[in-house]
Amino acid sequence: MQRFLNPAVLASISSLDLLAKTVVDGFMAGLHRSPDFGFSQEFAEYRAYVPGDDLRYVDWNLFARTERSYLKRYRGETNSQLAILLDASNSMLYTSGPLKKMDYARFIAASLFYLAIRNQRDAAGLIVFDDEVREYIRPSTRQGQLARLFAGLERAEPRARTDFGKPLQHFQSLLHRRGIVIVISDFYEEPKKIVRAIEPLRFRGNDVVLFHILDPQEVRPVLNAPAILVDLETDQKIEVIPAYAKTTYRAKMEAHIEQLRSRTRGAGMDYQMIVTDQPLDAALREYLTLRQEGN
Amino acid sequence: MGFLAPWFLAGLAALAVPVFVHLLRKHVTIPRPVSSLMFFERGTQSSTRHRRLRYLLLFALRFALLLLIVLAFANPFVRRPATDTAGHLSLIVLDDSFSMRAGTRFADAKQQALQLLATKPHSQKAQVMTLGGQLQMLTQPISDEAQLHSAIESIQPGDGRANFGEFGRSVRAMAEMVHVPIDVHLFSDMQRTAMPANFAEMVMPASATLILHPIANGTPLPNWTVESVSAPAELEDPKDPRQSRVQAVVAGFSTPATEKTVTLVVNGKVAATRKVNVPASGRASVEFAPLGMGYGFNRCEVRLENHDAFPADDASVFAVRRSDPERVLFVRAANDTRATLYFSSALSAAAQGAYVLQPMAAEQTTDIDASKYAFVVLSNAVSLPSIFEHTLEQYVSKGGSVLIALGPGARSHMRIPLWAGDVKDTHDYARNGAAATVGQVDFTHPALEQAQPGRDNGGWAETKFFYAVTVDPQHARVAARLSDGTPLLLDRRMGEGHILLLTSGLENLTNDLPLHPVFVAFVDKMARYLSGSDALSGSRLVDSFVQLRSATEPKGEVASVEVIDLDGQRPLSLAEARTAQTFRLQRAGFYQIRFANGRDAIIGVNPDRRESDLEPIAPDVQQLWSGSKSGAPKQADKIAVADAKSRPISLWWYVMLLALLVALAETAVASGYMGTQREEV
Numbered sequence: 001m002q003r004f005l006n007p008a009v010l011a012s013i014s015s016l017d018l019l020a021k022t023v024v025d026g027f028m029a030g031l032h033r034s035p036d037f038g039f040s041q042e043f044a045e046y047r048a049y050v051p052g053d054d055l056r057y058v059d060w061n062l063f064a065r066t067e068r069s070y071l072k073r074y075r076g077e078t079n080s081q082l083a084i085l086l087d088a089s090n091s092m093l094y095t096s097g098p099l100k101k102m103d104y105a106r107f108i109a110a111s112l113f114y115l116a117i118r119n120q121r122d123a124a125g126l127i128v129f130d131d132e133v134r135e136y137i138r139p140s141t142r143q144g145q146l147a148r149l150f151a152g153l154e155r156a157e158p159r160a161r162t163d164f165g166k167p168l169q170h171f172q173s174l175l176h177r178r179g180i181v182i183v184i185s186d187f188y189e190e191p192k193k194i195v196r197a198i199e200p201l202r203f204r205g206n207d208v209v210l211f212h213i214l215d216p217q218e219v220r221p222v223l224n225a226p227a228i229l230v231d232l233e234t235d236q237k238i239e240v241i242p243a244y245a246k247t248t249y250r251a252k253m254e255a256h257i258e259q260l261r262s263r264t265r266g267a268g269m270d271y272q273m274i275v276t277d278q279p280l281d282a283a284l285r286e287y288l289t290l291r292q293e294g295n
Numbered sequence: 296m297g298f299l300a301p302w303f304l305a306g307l308a309a310l311a312v313p314v315f316v317h318l319l320r321k322h323v324t325i326p327r328p329v330s331s332l333m334f335f336e337r338g339t340q341s342s343t344r345h346r347r348l349r350y351l352l353l354f355a356l357r358f359a360l361l362l363l364i365v366l367a368f369a370n371p372f373v374r375r376p377a378t379d380t381a382g383h384l385s386l387i388v389l390d391d392s393f394s395m396r397a398g399t400r401f402a403d404a405k406q407q408a409l410q411l412l413a414t415k416p417h418s419q420k421a422q423v424m425t426l427g428g429q430l431q432m433l434t435q436p437i438s439d440e441a442q443l444h445s446a447i448e449s450i451q452p453g454d455g456r457a458n459f460g461e462f463g464r465s466v467r468a469m470a471e472m473v474h475v476p477i478d479v480h481l482f483s484d485m486q487r488t489a490m491p492a493n494f495a496e497m498v499m500p501a502s503a504t505l506i507l508h509p510i511a512n513g514t515p516l517p518n519w520t521v522e523s524v525s526a527p528a529e530l531e532d533p534k535d536p537r538q539s540r541v542q543a544v545v546a547g548f549s550t551p552a553t554e555k556t557v558t559l560v561v562n563g564k565v566a567a568t569r570k571v572n573v574p575a576s577g578r579a580s581v582e583f584a585p586l587g588m589g590y591g592f593n594r595c596e597v598r599l600e601n602h603d604a605f606p607a608d609d610a611s612v613f614a615v616r617r618s619d620p621e622r623v624l625f626v627r628a629a630n631d632t633r634a635t636l637y638f639s640s641a642l643s644a645a646a647q648g649a650y651v652l653q654p655m656a657a658e659q660t661t662d663i664d665a666s667k668y669a670f671v672v673l674s675n676a677v678s679l680p681s682i683f684e685h686t687l688e689q690y691v692s693k694g695g696s697v698l699i700a701l702g703p704g705a706r707s708h709m710r711i712p713l714w715a716g717d718v719k720d721t722h723d724y725a726r727n728g729a730a731a732t733v734g735q736v737d738f739t740h741p742a743l744e745q746a747q748p749g750r751d752n753g754g755w756a757e758t759k760f761f762y763a764v765t766v767d768p769q770h771a772r773v774a775a776r777l778s779d780g781t782p783l784l785l786d787r788r789m790g791e792g793h794i795l796l797l798t799s800g801l802e803n804l805t806n807d808l809p810l811h812p813v814f815v816a817f818v819d820k821m822a823r824y825l826s827g828s829d830a831l832s833g834s835r836l837v838d839s840f841v842q843l844r845s846a847t848e849p850k851g852e853v854a855s856v857e858v859i860d861l862d863g864q865r866p867l868s869l870a871e872a873r874t875a876q877t878f879r880l881q882r883a884g885f886y887q888i889r890f891a892n893g894r895d896a897i898i899g900v901n902p903d904r905r906e907s908d909l910e911p912i913a914p915d916v917q918q919l920w921s922g923s924k925s926g927a928p929k930q931a932d933k934i935a936v937a938d939a940k941s942r943p944i945s946l947w948w949y950v951m952l953l954a955l956l957v958a959l960a961e962t963a964v965a966s967g968y969m970g971t972q973r974e975e976v
Contacts, residue, residue: 091330101330188331218330228325231332238337245335252334 020114020150023107023280046070081139081179082116082124083206084109085171086153089130089162090232091186096217097277104276105184105213106153108283112182113149115284117141123179124149128156131163133170139179161233164189164197171201178205182287186213188233191260199267208269209286212260216277219253221245296373299945303368309361317354353968356961363954371950372943384436384475385421386466386503387411387443389450390483390510392427392457393837393883393906397484397516397605401452404482404510408447411480411508412440423447426483428455428838428881430465436473454837454883456903457483459920460491463498470500477503484511485912488905497920505921511911515549516604519573520907521557521597521611522546528833530617531649533586538649540584543597543611547573548908556600559583561593568600588617592832592897594885608907612885612899613834618649621669621826625654626676628704633802634674637809638818645819650826657683665690670825674801675702679712687713692790694892696825701764702800711766713794714787720765722781730759730806734778740786742795742821743774754813762805763798771796791845791892793825831896836903840877844891859887 049058049069059072086109092102109126116122125139126149137145137152162185175181181201187194187210194210202208223242230237240249257273264271272286298304329335389408395401415421420436423446433446466479479499483489485507491497499505525542533539545555552575559567571581583597592614599609623642627635639652650669657676660683665671671687673679679687691697697713705711709718724731733755738745745753755775763781771787785796799805808814835841843856855872859865861884867875880886880900888896912920 094328094330186330188333215330221329227327229329229332229335230326232328232330234332236332237326238332238335240335240337248336249334256334 020107020110023111024115024119024284045073047073080116080120080122081175081177082112082122083127083139083175083179083181084112084124085127085129085167085181085183085185086156087130087162087183087185087187088128088134088156088158089160089185090158091162091188092158092213093232094186094215094218095276096215099276101186101213101215101276102156102158104274105211106156107280108184108211108213108274109153109182110150111280111284112287113146115287117146117149123177125175126152127167127171127174128152129167130158130160131166133167133174134159136174139175139177162186162188164194168197168200172204175201175204175206179207180209180287181206182209182211184211184213186218187260191256191263194260195263195267195269198264198269202268208264210260210264210269210271211283211286212257212271212273214273214275216275219250219275221249296371297943299370299372299943301369303365303370306365306368307362309365310358313354313357313361317350317357350968353961353964356957356964360954360957360961363950363957367947367950367954371946373946374943383419384473384477385411385415385419386424386469386477386479387421387447388424388426388430388462388479388481388483389447390427390457390481391425391450391453391455392483392486392489393452393454393607393902394457394484394486394605394909395510396452396607397518397909398511400484400510404484404508405447405450407508407510408480408482409444412443412447415440423450425450425453426457426462426481427453428879430462453881454900454902455881456836456838456906457486457489458491459489460493460496463491463496466503467500470502475502479503479505480508481505482508482510484909485509485917486906486908487910487912488908490912490916494920499920507917507921509911509917511909515908515910517547517550518605518608518907518909519545519547519550519553519555519599519603520605520608520904521599522578522904522907524597524611524613524834526595526613526615526833528614528616528831529649529828530586530588530615531620533588533617536584539586540582541586541595541597542580542582544578544580545571545573545599546578546904546907547576549576549910550603551575552577555579557581558598558600560596560598561586561588563594566595586615588615590617592616592895594897594899596899605907605909608902608904611834611901612883613901614832614885614897614899616828616832616897620649620651621828622667623650623652623822623826624660624663624665624668624671625652626657626660626671626673626679627654628675628677628702629656629658631675631702631704631800631802633804634700634702634800637803637814638672638674638801641809641815641818642822644815645822650822665695666693668695669828670696670698670822672801673697673699673712675700675704677701677704677708677710677712684712688789691792691794694791694827694890694894696793696795696827698795698797698821698825700797700799700801701766702802702805703762705764711796713789714766714796716767716769718764718766722763722765722779723761724763725761730761731763731777731779731781732756732760733758733775733783734780735776737772737774740772740774740784741824742784742786742817744820745816754811754816758806758808758811758813760799760806760808762800766796766798788845795821795825827892827894831894832898834899834901835880837880837883837900838903839900840879841886841888841898842877843888844876854891854893856891857887857889861885 046059047070049071053071057071057073059070062070086105088102092105093100095101113124116124121141123139123141124145126135126137127133128135135152135155137148183198198208223240223245226239226241228237228239261271270286272282274282387408389404391401395404412421418438420438421443422436423433423443425431425433433450434442437443470477522544527538530538541559543557545557550573552573554570554572557569557571558565566587567583569581569583571579573579594612595615596610596612602609625635625638635654642650642652655663657679661680663683665686687697691713699711699714701711705718706721711718722731733752736743736752736755738748738753751757760777763777763783765781766785768782768785771785773782774786775784777783781798783798787794787796801809803809856875857865857872858867858878861882867878880898883900883902886898886900888898890896
């Protein structure tokens with residue numbers, strides 16, 4: 001099943017519903033084989049009774065069989081809220097292969113929604129933004145929420161340029177409850193500005209995760225000859241020589257990623273860089289890790 | 296260099312393709328989208344330079360490839376000089392004329408000719424010739440260097456006179472027979488006097504290239520010579536001051552004024568010595584008189600003492616024969632006394648003639664032996680005894696000569712003795728009231744010879760003829776005609792002898808010729824011509840011919856001639872001695888000759904004195920000559936000559952090989968540009 005997590009394979013699946021189901025089921029099947037990962041909504045562990053413990057949590061059935069008092073510990077019902085902030089700027093249209101960054105972002109979002117709603121019974125919502133908020137689907141666990149989210153993802157076609165400042169002011173007013181906030185973007189902005197714009201969500205008690213979606217060509221561009229490059233957002237054109245792309249650009253890009261990583265973590269947020277030729281499980285693992293920590 | 300298929304050069308238009316692709320066409324770059332230019336910087340200038348540098352090499356290779364392919368189709372060729380072609384003839388002409396004896400000229404010329412022969416390609420044919428009195432071929436066109444070398448080595452300087460006009464004619468004649476280009480190498484002192492009067496005569500043909508190797512250039516050497524000698528061939532009385540004298544002209548060429556000592560040598564002994572002042576580059580005459588000579592042939596020499604740069608021309612030889620006066624039989628009509636008087640007076644007045652006239656009536660000639668006489672004159676004697684006429688026929692056929700003058704007697708007697716024809720008509724101009732004059736005179740005839748006849752027709756225009764007869768010239772040479780076309784003087788050979796026929800009389804009744812001075816000169820020259828004394832002594836020029844016997848078919852027993860040259864050798868073989876009609880006097884000195892008519896002669900032979908002028912042809916004229924070609928040859932001839940002078944060598948293979956190399960280089964460079972750039976890890 002792992003092969004279905006290959007982005008190139010997933011790109012051939014047109015339905016986000018089917019795609020998310022494929023990804024999550026495959027991912028979950030993989031988890032069962034791992035002893036380290038396991039999670040339950042109710043039972044957590046047994047612990048020996050010590051005086052002072054609440055007798056309500058003693059497992060009397062076990063006491064009856066073993067005449068020993070153990071406390072049955074449960075994980076609390078979280079009812080976490082998942083909010084995905086999806087960047088739908090033009091830069092997300094870039095691709096050097098079969099899969100655009102936007103498609104990859106949709107797959108991640110769809111998979112996360114599927115996992116949250118179907119598996120976790122969590123409320124999930126979607127905010128699509130570019131230089132402003134273009135679509136908002138309130139987090140909910142109501143019937144049909146998953147379909148609405150998928151529809152929202154389908155409608156999220158990139159149009160304008162990214163501007164984290166303006167839409168994130170609205171995010172605070174739209175997200176009332178604490179929860180998990182996942183920002184999916186290529187983050188072509190100064191890391192300082194990005195963190196400053198997203199930081200308030202963290203201050204409100206949200207677990208914030210930044211999914212940095214990048215194309216392989218953006219990480220390690222290859223130019224055989226001098227080329228004219230067009231900015232997808234601004235239509236600006238410049239001529240670039242291969243030597244520059246091979247050396248300076250890579251250094252700048254690595255510095256940018258590193259700075260973003262350090263600044264987000266410094267602000268108590270999680271950062272995950274995902275290259276579009278990687279399997280989707282990295283995003284899912286990140287999400288599940290957060291869930292575990294949140295419990 | 297040229298092209299065998301030049302129309303393929305139109306393909307050069309294809310060169311515009313790489314020019315357009317590489318230089319004119321704008322570099323089209325498809326813009327490449329990126330998410331953001333946040334981390335990119337502009338690098339236009341460096342990238343443009345980089346692209347231009349890379350593509351200029353490719354452009355150059357493609358341009359060269361197209362150019363080479365077009366050139367290969369046009370089939371370029373180069374012309375190799377014709378010197379290495381097998382069909383090319385090198386004509387080595389060595390001047391062996393008399394002037395080449397001056398200094399080391401001939402040795403230098405021979406040395407240069409041998410050096411040229413040494414540099415000749417082995418396969419090339421060459422021919423060795425000499426340019427002296429006549430162009431003489433020593434070898435056939437051969438490539439054997441040993442034969443050519445020995446031919447050149449065998450050449451010795453001669454005494455002849457070079458004539459570039461004859462040389463040009465000979466080469467032109469050769470070019471018509473030899474259909475290959477000829478390189479004519481002329482090794483000569485390039486004497487100016489060897490040039491003909493007309494430059495066109497020495498022009499080379501179109502297929503011949505003249506390469507001059509002048510031996511002597513610059514200032515000519517000063518040279519004195521005995522230019523001419525005037526001496527009697529026959530001498531009867533050494534004490535006669537009119538005859539017994541020798542006049543010599545000493546000439547200087549490029550010389551300062553000086554005094555020269557001139558010596559007359561007779562039979563090897565100095566007879567007299569004179570001093571003469573010769574002006575600068577001028578002439579002076581010297582006279583020796585009287586001459587003390589013995590009977591028979593005397594070998595004489597006028598010599599300049601104190602040798603100069605060219606001692607070979609300091610002497611001039613001649614022969615003088617001293618003899619008693621010869622008798623001339625004058626047969627006349629019985630009543631003809633005037634003719635005897637006039638003819639006798641004229642004959643005795645002639646300066647160099649040594650004749651005694653013996654008049655005799657025609658009727659008295661029956662027992663006369665004509666062979667005792669130098670010649671016989673028949674004056675108005677149209678009726679001869681048959682026995683005498685027969686004697687005369689034998690006399691003439693063996694070499695005797697007869698002058699027949701037809702006076703009024705011919706009017707009644709139509710037959711002319713000895714002459715094959717009869718009298719056809721008589722013209723009595725006196726009856727018509729107007730005398731005839733002499734209209735045409737052949738001054739080349741020995742009896743009428745004049746070097747430069749005046750405007751009065753050499754004195755003949757003033758003579759008047761009142762009576763003349765008309766005869767059939769037949770095979771006779773007409774030496775003079777009257778104004779109405781009637782032949783006046785005819786010359787006919789008969790056996791070894793001559794018969795001169797004057798169609799008028801020798802007296803003053805039929806014409807007034809005896810009253811004019813030209814009569815004396817006429818009688819003098821005629822007497823010498825008929826007696827043949829001119830041929831027996833005196834001097835000749837080198838390369839002149841001596842007539843040994845008559846040109847007519849010999850009758851009866853054939854007499855042999857004998858020639859002994861200056862070395863005492865007999866240059867004629869026995870067969871040639873019986874058949875040769877002429878003999879060419881090739882060397883300077885004394886020749887001893889016995890003619891077919893039995894007469895002996897000693898002839899002094901001198902080089903042509905024009906050879907003594909050592910001044911060379913001006914350099915610009917030499918250049919003009921060596922660069923001249925005949926007329927305006929046709930275009931086809933030009934092409935043929937050009938083809939013949941050089942051999943086209945196609946460069947097709949070389950060009951195609953170069954094109955292949957360029958194509959390989961272009962492939963390598965282009966593939967380098969198009970190859971995937973490997974990622975540097």
